[in-house]
Amino acid sequence: MHMKTIVKYVLLDLIKNKTVAVYTIVLFILSFSVLGMSGNISKGILSLLNVTLLFVPLINLLFSTIYFFNSSEFIELLLAQPVKRKTMLLANYTGVATALTAAYVIGIGVPVMMLAFNPASLMLLLSGVFLTLVFSAIGLLIFVIFSDKTKGIGAAIVTALFFTLIFDGLLLAFIYSFSDYPIDKPVIGFISLNPIDLGRILVLLKLDVAVMMGYSGALFKKFLGSFIGIAYACTCLLIWVALPLIASVRIFRRKNL
Amino acid sequence: MIKIENLTKRYGKFYALNDISAAFYKGQTVSLLGPNGSGKTTLIKSILGLVIAESGVIKVNGHDVKKDWAYKADIGYMPQIGRYPENMTIRQVIRMLKEMRKDVNSYDEELIERFSLRAIEHKTMKSLSGGTRQKVSACLAFLFRPNLLIMDEPTAGLDPVASEILKNKIALERDNGKLILITSHVISDLDEITSHVMYLQDGALVFYKTAEELRASTGEERLNKVIAAIMQNGYAYENHR
Amino acid sequence: MKVQRLRSTQILLLTILFLFPATGFGKLFKVSSGSISIQSAINVAHDGDTLFITAGKYLQHDIVVNKRITILGEPNAIIDAVSKYQGFLIQHDSVFIQGIQVSNTGRTAVTDMAGIKVINAKGVRIFNCKLINNSFGIYLQNSTACTVSNNLVQSTIANEINGGNGIHAWKSGNLLINNNVVSGHRDGIYFEFVTDSKILSNRSEHNLRYGLHFMFSNNDAYSKNVFQDNGAGVAVMYSNHVLMTDNIFTHNWGEAAYGLLLKDITDSKILHNRFIKNTVAIYMEGTTRVDVKRNLIEDNGWALRVQASCSGSNFNENNFLGNSFDVATNGTLMLNYFDRNFWDKYDGYDLNKDNIGDVPYYPVSMYSVVTEKIPPAMILYHSVFTNVLDEVEKVLPTLTPDKLKDDHPAMRKIAL
Numbered sequence: 001m002h003m004k005t006i007v008k009y010v011l012l013d014l015i016k017n018k019t020v021a022v023y024t025i026v027l028f029i030l031s032f033s034v035l036g037m038s039g040n041i042s043k044g045i046l047s048l049l050n051v052t053l054l055f056v057p058l059i060n061l062l063f064s065t066i067y068f069f070n071s072s073e074f075i076e077l078l079l080a081q082p083v084k085r086k087t088m089l090l091a092n093y094t095g096v097a098t099a100l101t102a103a104y105v106i107g108i109g110v111p112v113m114m115l116a117f118n119p120a121s122l123m124l125l126l127s128g129v130f131l132t133l134v135f136s137a138i139g140l141l142i143f144v145i146f147s148d149k150t151k152g153i154g155a156a157i158v159t160a161l162f163f164t165l166i167f168d169g170l171l172l173a174f175i176y177s178f179s180d181y182p183i184d185k186p187v188i189g190f191i192s193l194n195p196i197d198l199g200r201i202l203v204l205l206k207l208d209v210a211v212m213m214g215y216s217g218a219l220f221k222k223f224l225g226s227f228i229g230i231a232y233a234c235t236c237l238l239i240w241v242a243l244p245l246i247a248s249v250r251i252f253r254r255k256n257l
Numbered sequence: 258m259i260k261i262e263n264l265t266k267r268y269g270k271f272y273a274l275n276d277i278s279a280a281f282y283k284g285q286t287v288s289l290l291g292p293n294g295s296g297k298t299t300l301i302k303s304i305l306g307l308v309i310a311e312s313g314v315i316k317v318n319g320h321d322v323k324k325d326w327a328y329k330a331d332i333g334y335m336p337q338i339g340r341y342p343e344n345m346t347i348r349q350v351i352r353m354l355k356e357m358r359k360d361v362n363s364y365d366e367e368l369i370e371r372f373s374l375r376a377i378e379h380k381t382m383k384s385l386s387g388g389t390r391q392k393v394s395a396c397l398a399f400l401f402r403p404n405l406l407i408m409d410e411p412t413a414g415l416d417p418v419a420s421e422i423l424k425n426k427i428a429l430e431r432d433n434g435k436l437i438l439i440t441s442h443v444i445s446d447l448d449e450i451t452s453h454v455m456y457l458q459d460g461a462l463v464f465y466k467t468a469e470e471l472r473a474s475t476g477e478e479r480l481n482k483v484i485a486a487i488m489q490n491g492y493a494y495e496n497h498r
Numbered sequence: 499m500k501v502q503r504l505r506s507t508q509i510l511l512l513t514i515l516f517l518f519p520a521t522g523f524g525k526l527f528k529v530s531s532g533s534i535s536i537q538s539a540i541n542v543a544h545d546g547d548t549l550f551i552t553a554g555k556y557l558q559h560d561i562v563v564n565k566r567i568t569i570l571g572e573p574n575a576i577i578d579a580v581s582k583y584q585g586f587l588i589q590h591d592s593v594f595i596q597g598i599q600v601s602n603t604g605r606t607a608v609t610d611m612a613g614i615k616v617i618n619a620k621g622v623r624i625f626n627c628k629l630i631n632n633s634f635g636i637y638l639q640n641s642t643a644c645t646v647s648n649n650l651v652q653s654t655i656a657n658e659i660n661g662g663n664g665i666h667a668w669k670s671g672n673l674l675i676n677n678n679v680v681s682g683h684r685d686g687i688y689f690e691f692v693t694d695s696k697i698l699s700n701r702s703e704h705n706l707r708y709g710l711h712f713m714f715s716n717n718d719a720y721s722k723n724v725f726q727d728n729g730a731g732v733a734v735m736y737s738n739h740v741l742m743t744d745n746i747f748t749h750n751w752g753e754a755a756y757g758l759l760l761k762d763i764t765d766s767k768i769l770h771n772r773f774i775k776n777t778v779a780i781y782m783e784g785t786t787r788v789d790v791k792r793n794l795i796e797d798n799g800w801a802l803r804v805q806a807s808c809s810g811s812n813f814n815e816n817n818f819l820g821n822s823f824d825v826a827t828n829g830t831l832m833l834n835y836f837d838r839n840f841w842d843k844y845d846g847y848d849l850n851k852d853n854i855g856d857v858p859y860y861p862v863s864m865y866s867v868v869t870e871k872i873p874p875a876m877i878l879y880h881s882v883f884t885n886v887l888d889e890v891e892k893v894l895p896t897l898t899p900d901k902l903k904d905d906h907p908a909m910r911k912i913a914l
Contacts, residue, residue, distance in 0.1 A: 002357055009345065009353040016344035016381070040797070043820070046880065054882050073340035077397070080305050080334035080407075081357055082327050168883035172868070172875055179872040187874055200881055209822060211753050211777050212799045213876050220877055221753070256268075257307040 002083050003091045010095025019063060020103050027051075027107025035115040042207050045120050048108060049203050052124065053196055056104065056131045058160040064096050064139025065156040069149040076257045089140070089252050093245065097136045104128045120206035127199035130237040134195045135160070137244035144252045167194045184219040195240040198233045205229075258282055258405060258436045259304060264313030266299055266460075273299040274310065275460040281438065283404070286431045286450050289440040290484060291457035297440040298337065300457070301407050304438075305334055317405070330360060333403035337410045337440075339394035343383035347374055347393055350382065354397055361401045368396040371422050387414045395423055399430070406430060406437045412447070424450060448480045456487065463487075524548055524567070536569075536577075537561050551575040551598065559583030564590050571598035571627070579603045585613040585632070591620040599628035605660050612637035612666070613651075616644060624649060634662035635683065643672040653682040655706060663688035664705065667695070675700060685711040686728065693717050701726075708733045708759075709750070712740065721745060731756035731776060740766040750776040757798065760785050767791070770914065773798060779821070782808045791815055792914050800826050800866075809833035815912050818842060824861035825902065828870045832902040836861065840908040848909045859907040862898045864891030 014020055030051060035044040068075075071092065079088055108128055112121040138159060146152040171190050175183060191197045204210055205225045213220045223229045259281040266274040274296045281287050289297045302308040304315055306322045306329065314321060320328040341350055355364070369375060372392040382390065391414040398406055406427070412420045428450045431437055441447060454471055456463040468480060477483045524546030527539045531554035539549055545566040553574040560583050563569070569586075576599040577585050585600035593616075600613035612634035616622045622644040629635035635651035638644055646665060655661030664680030666688045667673055673695035679702075680686040686702030689695070690713045697720035702709035709725035712718070712734040719741035725732050731750035734740055740763060747757035757776035758768070762784040772794045773779035779798040780790065788811040795801045801821040802813070806829025813836045818824050824841060838854070846855040865884045869875045878884050891898060 001359065005353060005356040009349060010342070012349060013342035013344045040820070049880065050882075050885065053880075070340070071342060073336060073338055074342055076307055077334065077336055077339070077341075077394075078357070079307055080329060080332065080336075081354070082330040082360075083357065084326060164882045165886065168878050168881045172878060172883070175872055175874050175877075176868075179874070183874055187877055191877065197877075197881065201877070204880060208751065208775075209799065209879070211751060211755075212822060213879055220874075254309055256266075256309060257302065 002087050003094070006078070006088065006091035007095045007098070010092060011099055014067075014095065014099035017099070020099055023059060023063075023100075024103040024107045027104065028111060031108050031111035032115070035111060041116040041118065042120065042209075044116055045112070045124055045203070045207060046209065048112065049124055049127075049200065052108065052128045052131065053200055054164065056128055057135045057164055057196055058157075060100050060132050060135040061139050061142075061156045061160045062153065063100065064136035065142050065152050066149075067096055068092065068140060068143035069152055072143075072149075072257070079257065085252055086249050089144070089249060090245070093137065093140045093248075096139075097133050100132045100136055101129050104132050120203060123206040124203045126234075127202050130234075130241070131195060131199050134237065134240045134244070137241050137248070140248045141244040141251075144248045144255055147256075163194055163196050168197065171197075188219070188223060192233075192236045195237055198236050198240075202230065202233050258318060259438075260314075260316045261300075261304075262314045262316075264300070264303060264310050264315060266296075266303060266308060266310040272460040274303070277313070277457075277460075277462050279455065279462065279465055281436055281453075283436050284431060284434050285452050286427065286437045286439065287453040287455055288447055288451040289438060289455050289457065291463075294459075295457040296460040297457055298409055299460075301409060301438060301440060304407065305329065305332065330358075330401075331404050333398035333401065333406045335394045335398035335406075335408040335411050337413070339390040341382035341390065341393070344381050346379050346381050347385075348378040350393060351378070351397070351400070354400065358401050363402065365399045365402045366396070368392070368399055368422070368426055371426075372396065372419060388416055388419065391415050392419060395426075399426065404435050406435060408437070408439045410441055411439060412441075451480060454480070454484070456484075526550060528552065530554060531556055540565065540567065543567050559585065561586050563588045563593050563595075566590055566592045568594040568596075569598060570596050573597065575599065576601055579611075579613075579632075581605070584609075584611045584615060585629075586615065588614065588616045588619055588622055592622065593619065594623045594625070595627065596623075596625040597627065599630060600632060601630045603632040603634070605633040605662070610634050610637060610662055610666070612662070615639065616641045619644070623647070628652075629664075632662070633660075634666050635664045635680065636666070637662075638665075638667040638670050638673065640669045641667075641673075642670060644670070645674045645676075646678060647674070647676050649678045651678060651680040651683070651686075655682060655684065657706070661706060663711070664702070667692045671695065674698070679703075681705060685709075686725070687711070689713065689715040689718065691715060696720070698722055700724075703727050705729065709747075710734075712737055716740070719743070724748070725750070725757075727751075728755070730754055731759060731778075733759040733761070734763055734766075735759075735761040736763075738764040738766065741769075742767065742771060743769045745771045746774070747771060747776060747779070748774040752777060756781045759783075760788065763788055768793060772796075773801075778803050782811070784808065786810050788812075789814070792912070793817070794819070794914055796820055799823065802826070802861075804832075804834060805829070806832075811835070812837070814838050815908075816840070817911050817914065818861070819911070823863060823866040826866040826870050827862060827899060827902065830899045832899045834902075836902065836904040838906045838908060839904050840910065840912050841904065844907045844909075846907065853909045855907040855909055858903040858905045860892070860895060860898055860900075860903045862902050863888045864897055867897050867899075 034047045038044040109125045142152050142155050201224055261277055261279045264274050264277040291297050299308055303310050317328045427437055451468050453467050455465040471483050475483045526548045528550045529536050529539045530552040535558055548568040551571045553572045556577045559579040563586055578601050579585055581602045582604040584603050603611040603613055613629035613632040614624055615637040617639045619641045620643050624636055624646045625648055627649045629651045631653050636646055651664040661684040663685040664683040665675055669691040671693045676698040678700045681704045683705050684707050686705040686709045688711045692715040695718045699722040701724045703726040705728045707729050709728035710732045713736055715737050717739045721743045724746045727749045750757050755777045757773040757779040759781045764786040766788050768790045770792045774796050776798045778800045779795045781803045783805040784807045786809055790813045793816045795816055796819040798821045800823045801818050802825045804827050811834040816839045818841045841859050844855055844859045846857040848855055864887050
């Protein structure tokens with residue numbers, strides 16, 4: 001009952017949020033122009049994948065972190081009401097995640113469904129939604145860990161940077177150092193530790209460029225391209241949503257507001 | 258109504274509250290006084306369960322605040338800084354709270370009327386001035402007719418007229434037999450409605466006395482002068498006595 | 499009915515007599531499914547005679563043609579080798595075979611079983627035949643000056659082991675293979691030790707391995723062919739003086755597929771071809787002096803994979819469009835030359851407006867160097883990290899071979 005009410009009002013607030021509106025509109029215009037310009041659907045999806053991988057984690061993480069911090073006084077006020085902390089926190093997350101997911105689905109999903117409906121674009125949508133859910137959950141985690149907004153934003157930027165850039169750099173260093181050994185399996189293991197990589201590979205394997213991955217490592221395509229691989233990647237992404245949420249609830253239980 | 262026993266709250270090495278024990282009862286209007294950082298806000302947040310203390314027990318109407326959250330139904334809270342989701346309107350904020358409190362169906366909307374919030378209830382929170390937001394916070398504190406009011410620096414951002422209205426409301430509710438806890442770093446205009454004064458410094462309880470006792474012991478008629486005298490002399494005054 | 503058939507036959511015969519007076523005025527034998535066997539007819543025929551095979555199914559096989567005769571098939575004259583034997587075995591010069599269908603040869607590992615096999619013969623012509631579901635379709639062994647035209651060679655083999663090639667030539671010379679359509683074999687067209695021959699305007703598609711497979715065959719040319727959807731594209735190996743012009747290499751898309759694979763090729767030319775949507779458009783290993791000029795290379799995974807073992811090759815005036823990687827190489831030294839190509843990824847400028855970029859283009863991206871060295875790095879394909887890596891490398895080249903560059907990149911697509 002409380003959950004529903006809070007989600008509803010968070011959404012009512014976010015519907016009028018300028019950042020969310022700008023984010024949606026930019027994605028929407030970008031999708032239309034990319035899909036309209038490239039002529040080749042597969043290339044258009046690839047460009048939108050690049051957009052998704054670069055912007056979705058950063059924007060969702062930063063936005064959710066800032067939004068949670070900005071709501072901290074209101075959360076405090078609401079917690080002075082007879083409400084469970086867990087309910088309060090998860091309701092706030094649900095509201096934010098729903099709004100950001102809607103932004104992505106409208107911004108990328110609608111143009112893609114209109115201009116380039118195929119398995120790859122569906123997968124792009126799925127990946128984008130997953131990344132939205134994951135990174136707003138990480139935003140929540142940052143909010144409950146840090147008491148200071150500035151530090152929280154700093155942590156959000158570092159985290160986004162880590163997953164978009166640094167992680168893959170480290171992975172490349174790992175692959176490079178152990179290139180004499182059969183490392184396909186460990187590499188798949190490592191990939192599971194980065195939601196952005198998981199999302200990227202899910203989409204790539206639905207595009208014709210997938211053969212380029214199979215070209216160098218048969219296992220990548222064979223495993224990740226199979227139904228089991230897709231199920232595996234999706235499960236990993238689900239865990240990536242759940243883990244920050246569980247950790248947030250646990251930490252928030254003891255948090256001083 | 259509220260019983261605090263050996264409450265201690267630490268942030269690292271810093272003691273925000275150091276072994277505080279006290280009890281507050283119906284009909285009291287307690288002013289929590291002390292300089293900035295003395296632990297006033299930490300104390301009321303502990304009562305509200307927002308801050309979780311390391312040791313000690315707080316019981317509100319007999320319920321341990323660490324074990325239960327339902328006791329909050331009887332508390333009205335007005336925070337020091339009222340920040341709300343910026344695109345929500347006043348009406349939405351009030352409705353949201355009402356929807357969360359389905360257990361209550363009779364509302365005290367006197368302050369809403371007296372602050373004339375009805376006329377501006379369609380405005381979003383971000384368009385409001387700090388004072389108006391404080392008014393909203395005050396209204397919400399009284400809305401569900403709680404028997405316990407906790408107000409953190411309630412008059413800080415309010416204009417003199419609004420301040421007067423709020424003070425009258427507080428006095429009225431005290432007369433209705435409610436317990437009211439007010440923090441302030443200056444007592445100034447809470448003078449006439451205060452029945453008890455609790456003074457904190459560096460997380461420690463310096464004294465907790467009735468207004469009459471204080472007036473009598475210092476010879477000053479006006480409480481703010483009493484407190485000013487205490488603050489100037491600090492512990493010296495207490496120890497000296 | 500019968501009269502009409504004869505009449506059309508006569509017209510056909512007249513035409514042939516008119517076109518090929520050398521055939522002479524031999525006798526005409528008509529063979530129908532109820533009459534004597536084709537082999538018996540051949541046995542009684544003499545050089546210059548013509549066998550006319552009427553429509554129908556002939557469960558006959560290993561028909562030895564050891565005389566200079568013409569064999570004409572009525573439409574739907576089908577020789578069925580019942581999945582055990584071969585069709586025709588042509589062992590005499592100047593045999594002309596036209597319009598026959600041969601189906602269902604046997605498939606064994608011991609002998610190469612073919613629908614039409616030419617052995618040690620000269621000037622054999624195979625026109626308008628259909629070779630359906632055979633191990634090998636047309637098989638030329640130690641033969642010269644033969645022509646294979648307008649045939650349809652079709653099979654549907656499941657794996658490389660039990661399948662033969664569509665048109666197979668071994669130790670032959672001066673062949674002309676033109677206007678054939680070959681599909682579903684191991685290799686569409688196979689040349690081994692074949693010299694001075696031409697492969698023109700054929701269509702080779704959906705073959706399990708290569709659309710065209712070329713081994714130890716010098717001084718040959720292939721033009722205007724279409725190689726499409728073959729398992730591994732086209733392979734030209736251990737040969738020299740091969741001329742490849744105006745072909746289309748397309749949709750050879752798979753984990754180990756090439757538009758064109760060159761291995762140990764010298765002094766050859768690749769001109770005016772179109773390479774579209776192949777995993778690798780051109781793969782070169784151990785090539786020397788190969789000119790790659792005026793080709794369109796579009797939408798491939800890799801446009802060129804040039805191994806360090808290649809030298810003295812020139813890449814000029816090609817259009818590189820929409821390829822994931824333009825050039826990949828496994829070495830740091832480059833002994834091949836790129837000049838005056840159009841690269842769609844080029845972002846230089848042209849201040850003097852001569853349509854030639856003023857700064858060189860480096861077609862090897864950092865990431866392509868990395869994946870060449872450590873293939874598993876392909877897992878990072880299209881990640882933000884590798885995109886950033888490529889951008890950094892563009893500004894500060896460190897890993898990519900600095901000699902591998904196009905000093906005169908075209909600013910506009912070259913009109914081909």
